[in-house]
Amino acid sequence: MTRDDGVVLVDDHFRDQCGVFGVFGAKEAANLTYLGLHALQHRGQESAGVAVSNGEQLTVHRARGLVQEVFTEEVLAQLVGDRAIGHVRYSTTGGSDVKNAQPLAAEFAAGPIAVAHNGNLTNGGALRARLEADGAIFSSATDTEAVLHLVAREAGSAPERVAAALSQATGAYSMVFLTRDTLIAVRDPNGFRPLCLGRLGDGYVVASEPPAFHLIGGEYLRDVEPGEMLVITDDGLVSSRPFAEAARKMCIFEYVYFARSDAAFNGIGVYSARKRLGATLAREQPVDADIVIPVPDSGVAAAMGFAAVTGLRYELGLIRSHYVGRTFIEPQQSIRHFGVRLKLHPVSEVLKGQRVVVIDDSIVRGTTSRKIVKMIRDSGAREVHVRISSPPTAWPCFYGIDTPDRDELIASAHTPEQIAEHITADSLGYLSIAGLREGVGGDGYCDACFSGAYPIVTEDVPAARRLRVIE
Ligand code: SF4
Structure with a gap:
């Protein structure tokens, strides 16, 4: 299959879109995220990105390419902090422009925030249309950006805003958010896409698949449960379940093809x-x-x-x-x-x-x-x-x-x-x-x-987008 940008897909497979990673409380968080993303490279090869915080400032780098192409020594040297999130992407919504590379980042009333998303919102188009009708402007074609807008419009702490924003979303989301002082990891109530929690020294790591922990010397603790939100700060980790309960529906295809053979979810290798x-x-x-x-x-x-x-x-x-x-x-x-x-x-x-x-x-x-x-x-x-x-x-x-x-x-x-x-x-x-x-x-x-038994009926078809950015 040849796409209009001349890239040939030599594989005849369903394709996973993304891998997400996060680390909190570890020196050289960006370097660890770089390695974690390398272990998740099979989940997306079009773009990669890292957002890191030193407690005061959030720094983001993202670009098209493989992890090893996107992160040179020079780039990594500028990503300073002890907490970070990262993302590898193969586009689902929005095409492969660099503007759709993640983590997406923005500043709003409560400060800077970055987000990395594995999944696809089944009401992403509807959310976006509602926000655009209300005056919002978008700089990417991803459904993830709609979530950032919703977070900005809610009130309270970052975790409260994230929970309120995602309560309006339907579909699949395993997401990691980073503010200056907080890492939030959240999995949709059906748990379509995987998300796992690990330990690294005194800190925590989250990733789409456990092999990302092993590569950096971390230890797998457990899967993030469907509908669970983890909030990690200097005070430790707090788990909550802010969403309405739903039947567990993890993607069975992870076992057939998407996940690495050395991964395990919920104890099943x-x-x-x-x-x-x-x-x-x-x-x-x-x-x-x-x-x-x-x-x-x-x-x-x-x-x-x-x-x-x-x-x-x-x-x-x-x-x-x-x-x-x-x-x-x-x-x-x-x-x-x-x-x-x-x-x-x-x-x-x-x-x-x-x-x-x-x-x-x-x-x-x-x-x-x-x-x-x-x-x-x-x-x-x-x-x-x-x-x-x-x-x-x-x-x-x-x-x-x-x-x-x-x-x-x-x-x-x-x-x-x-x-x-x-x-x-x-x-x-x-x-x-x-x-x-x-x-x-x-x-x-x-x-x-x-x-053909869909757990959630999709509400919208992504609209054709006309804005293209090449860097
Ligand atoms: S099993 Fe469900 S989530 Fe996984 S690829 Fe098939 S339709 Fe998608």
């Missing part, structure tokens, strides 16, 4: 969950074959689970290049469509003459799967059977994941048999929804992109 999904897939969709191979890296654990149940030989028949990001600029028109080959390489000595089962985590449009099947067959495989460690993705997401429209999702209008024909596989089998739920411990998850 992503790696072991993926192995269980592969094992259940093997029981539900058996196939007579010689070897099992994963589409690396996300299919690896599921393929191991599949191989363990079937007794088939587990092999690495595809090697992934780790030097290609999830986006890559196509150099010229004449050599288009090399994207998959750039990223995955077949191992002919493994594949030649074999009946191959290839395990992937999902099929979105089918374009990549078709190329992978051809690549395996061209390398001499006798048969290529595709097994997917999640159910068919037939519905778009409105809760902070970038997905194509429904009519672009191949499973929305085609049966597995038709999709198998399209991707030229000898057979195709998906995991059932029951098998997926069982693999992650049962209820309490959103699985709307598989089931």
